[in-house]
Amino acid sequence: MEEKVIYVPVETLRAFMYQVFHKCGVPEEDARICADVLIASDIRGIPSHGVNRLKMYYDRIKQGILSPITQFEIVKETETTAVVDGHHGMGHVIGYKSMQLAMEKARRYGMGAVAVRNSSHFGIAGYYALMAAEAGMIGLAFTNARPSVAPTFSVEPMLGTNPIAFACPTDEEFPFCFDAATSITQRGKIEVLARLGKPTPAGWVIGRDGSLATDTHAILKGIPKGEYALLPLGGPGEEMGGHKGYGLSVMVELLCAALQGGAFLKDLSGFDERGNPRPHQLGHFFMAIDIEHFVPLEDFKRTAGSILRALRAAEKAPGAERIYTAGEKAHLATVRAYERGIPLNDSVQRDLKFLRDELGITEVKLPF
Amino acid sequence: MEEKVIYVPVETLRAFMYQVFHKCGVPEEDARICADVLIASDIRGIPSHGVNRLKMYYDRIKQGILSPITQFEIVKETETTAVVDGHHGMGHVIGYKSMQLAMEKARRYGMGAVAVRNSSHFGIAGYYALMAAEAGMIGLAFTNARPSVAPTFSVEPMLGTNPIAFACPTDEEFPFCFDAATSITQRGKIEVLARLGKPTPAGWVIGRDGSLATDTHAILKGIPKGEYALLPLGGPGEEMGGHKGYGLSVMVELLCAALQGGAFLKDLSGFDERGNPRPHQLGHFFMAIDIEHFVPLEDFKRTAGSILRALRAAEKAPGAERIYTAGEKAHLATVRAYERGIPLNDSVQRDLKFLRDELGITEVKLPF
Numbered sequence: 001m002e003e004k005v006i007y008v009p010v011e012t013l014r015a016f017m018y019q020v021f022h023k024c025g026v027p028e029e030d031a032r033i034c035a036d037v038l039i040a041s042d043i044r045g046i047p048s049h050g051v052n053r054l055k056m057y058y059d060r061i062k063q064g065i066l067s068p069i070t071q072f073e074i075v076k077e078t079e080t081t082a083v084v085d086g087h088h089g090m091g092h093v094i095g096y097k098s099m100q101l102a103m104e105k106a107r108r109y110g111m112g113a114v115a116v117r118n119s120s121h122f123g124i125a126g127y128y129a130l131m132a133a134e135a136g137m138i139g140l141a142f143t144n145a146r147p148s149v150a151p152t153f154s155v156e157p158m159l160g161t162n163p164i165a166f167a168c169p170t171d172e173e174f175p176f177c178f179d180a181a182t183s184i185t186q187r188g189k190i191e192v193l194a195r196l197g198k199p200t201p202a203g204w205v206i207g208r209d210g211s212l213a214t215d216t217h218a219i220l221k222g223i224p225k226g227e228y229a230l231l232p233l234g235g236p237g238e239e240m241g242g243h244k245g246y247g248l249s250v251m252v253e254l255l256c257a258a259l260q261g262g263a264f265l266k267d268l269s270g271f272d273e274r275g276n277p278r279p280h281q282l283g284h285f286f287m288a289i290d291i292e293h294f295v296p297l298e299d300f301k302r303t304a305g306s307i308l309r310a311l312r313a314a315e316k317a318p319g320a321e322r323i324y325t326a327g328e329k330a331h332l333a334t335v336r337a338y339e340r341g342i343p344l345n346d347s348v349q350r351d352l353k354f355l356r357d358e359l360g361i362t363e364v365k366l367p368f
Numbered sequence: 369m370e371e372k373v374i375y376v377p378v379e380t381l382r383a384f385m386y387q388v389f390h391k392c393g394v395p396e397e398d399a400r401i402c403a404d405v406l407i408a409s410d411i412r413g414i415p416s417h418g419v420n421r422l423k424m425y426y427d428r429i430k431q432g433i434l435s436p437i438t439q440f441e442i443v444k445e446t447e448t449t450a451v452v453d454g455h456h457g458m459g460h461v462i463g464y465k466s467m468q469l470a471m472e473k474a475r476r477y478g479m480g481a482v483a484v485r486n487s488s489h490f491g492i493a494g495y496y497a498l499m500a501a502e503a504g505m506i507g508l509a510f511t512n513a514r515p516s517v518a519p520t521f522s523v524e525p526m527l528g529t530n531p532i533a534f535a536c537p538t539d540e541e542f543p544f545c546f547d548a549a550t551s552i553t554q555r556g557k558i559e560v561l562a563r564l565g566k567p568t569p570a571g572w573v574i575g576r577d578g579s580l581a582t583d584t585h586a587i588l589k590g591i592p593k594g595e596y597a598l599l600p601l602g603g604p605g606e607e608m609g610g611h612k613g614y615g616l617s618v619m620v621e622l623l624c625a626a627l628q629g630g631a632f633l634k635d636l637s638g639f640d641e642r643g644n645p646r647p648h649q650l651g652h653f654f655m656a657i658d659i660e661h662f663v664p665l666e667d668f669k670r671t672a673g674s675i676l677r678a679l680r681a682a683e684k685a686p687g688a689e690r691i692y693t694a695g696e697k698a699h700l701a702t703v704r705a706y707e708r709g710i711p712l713n714d715s716v717q718r719d720l721k722f723l724r725d726e727l728g729i730t731e732v733k734l735p736f
Binding site: 111 | 446451506519523526532552571578604607613618628632661671676679686691
């Protein structure tokens with residue numbers, strides 16, 4: 001199936017997303033944050049968490065399960081810690097303000113951490129970790145998510161893709177940034193396979209009968225009904241370390257739920273018992289570590305950079321072109337994004353046209 | 369090959385290990401810590417990091433690359449952070465004191481973290497995370513290690529098995545404890561396969577030619593020469609998420625080396641340029657988070673326990689007997705260890721007899 005991809009300049013897309021959020025009732029400053037988080041995903045080459053999710057946020061605001069006005073309430077606070085209630089507001093705004101709070105605490109005391117309840121989908125976790133890295137700190141961000149991943153030896157979607165993001169500055173032109181689901185993959189990658197008409201690699205997804213599913217269309221249809229579950233990093237069973245991906249996922253769930261007394265696992269589905277949409281009640285956990293409290297920042301950057309350069313210079317596997325370090329592909333994608341724009345496929349173009357017409361956006365011209 | 373396994377009571381083995389350390393010059397209190405860390409590994413069902421390593425520590429003290437007297441120097445300290453120089457002393461003592469320091473800071477300020485340089489092999493990372501869990505905190509422990517793991521798209525052993533340990537209290541009779549190498553497996557498990565005469569599963573180990581090695585004896589012979597490397601969690605390449613295990617491993621290396629300005633990667637081999645043994649110069653990173661700074665401890669425990677029970681009650685894969693959560697197998701192993709003792713194979717028995725005779729240990733009687 002051939003797709004007509006159109007490239008849209010970064011700033012056009014950012015301005016368009018700002019308009020969408022703002023016209024949905026998101027206040028000016030908050031809309032700017034939401035647009036910035038989404039465009040960061042597209043810029044970094046992660047199309048699954050960027051503009052292609054724009055209509056999802058619109059739909060949720062319309063459904064009344066996502067509040068465009070974010071009431072950011074600090075319900076408990078100490079020197080280094082805080083618990084925040086997001087009151088089902090915009091996850092991006094909640095994430096941004098929570099990481100800022102963690103960083104303020106870290107700047108003063110060395111470390112800071114914020115646990116969040118009643119939040120919503122906040123885009124890429126890496127965005128928040130990078131906020132700290134840009135300020136000369138180590139940043140960590142975690143979130144739980146609606147159930148889609150099966151525990152080791154189970155076939156039932158119980159855990160979210162529960163990502164771990166870690167970023168820190170280096171002496172290179174871009175920071176180290178690890179940002180990954182604790183499952184092998186996530187739904188977005190399977191959607192890409194569907195568009196390309198390709199089967200799903202055996203080991204990504206398990207069926208209720210315990211088989212490793214490969215029928216991409218059946219998987220996409222069956223996932224919302226719980227007929228398939230994603231597998232944790234390491235795959236099925238324990239032989240290849242599936243229990244490690246599972247354990248990391250549970251660690252994320254504990255950090256994101258138990259430190260704020262909120263919802264977890266199945267209660268994050270976004271539906272009530274009768275199948276009606278309701279807020280997702282997501283939990284997040286943010287941490288900042290101020291490097292200068294340990295070593296001079298320049299020393300840290302040099303050591304970090306030296307580690308990364310040594311790894312890239314390791315002996316390549318036969319046929320391998322290049323060894324990367326985390327954040328490097330995103331850096332290369334960023335350069336490309338500013339040169340040629342963000343590629344939008346048919347389905348995203350359709351969504352944006354819908355939003356433009358529905359919200360009467362005339363301030364920004366889309367090239368389609 | 370049949371093995372004659374002898375079961376030795378926990379307290380006999382602990383007392384014997386204490387004697388070995390003490391007679392090697394480790395001061396009384398420190399020897400107790402070393403023995404406690406090693407026996408914890410055997411008790412928890414992790415034979416690779418317990419008594420079977422006892423002779424390794426003895427050998428290193430004899431070689432002069434491990435100092436029996438641990439000079440624990442705090443080179444920098446703030447409210448929540450510290451940098452420690454271990455001066456090539458006993459890793460267990462350095463780890464124990466560092467986690468204590470992190471916990472003291474967390475008790476007062478909510479969080480505490482300690483970065484360590486010039487340390488040595490400290491046993492299981494989980495031991496230190498559990499110290500925090502037993503005190504009502506979240507504990508995290510990380511260490512780098514001698515190079516054995518290849519980056520994604522490389523065949524060269526560059527990174528250590530770089531474990532992540534995370535523990536927290538729950539309302540159950542044992543804490544949640546995740547403690548795992550960021551590689552699929554580690555050398556100890558391949559040694560077990562060698563004793564059983566079994567091949568190594570394809571995907572654990574990569575050869576210099578890029579092939580997935582399965583010849584267990586060839587792998588064990590070739591690993592010290594760098595002819596084989598372990599693969600990161602997720603396996604070779606990126607299809608099954610190998611870049612995620614690799615990224616987590618680099619995260620651990622950065623936390624353990626760049627925050628203390630110490631050695632990293634190849635410099636942790638334990639050999640100098642001419643192949644002579646030298647201190648391993650390992651780095652660690654410990655973190656404690658005081659739960660009461662976020663929510664009442666009892667609330668946290670209840671939420672954590674509820675999450676774990678829900679996971680165990682998920683639908684089992686056909687043929688699966690049970691769904692575990694991290695720390696549960698160790699708990700079951702602990703019960704068994706106190707009932708029947710610690711199983712020691714021929715090679716460990718030989719080591720212990722050697723140490724008994726060499727050090728003239730008469731205070732503790734071994735049953736062989």
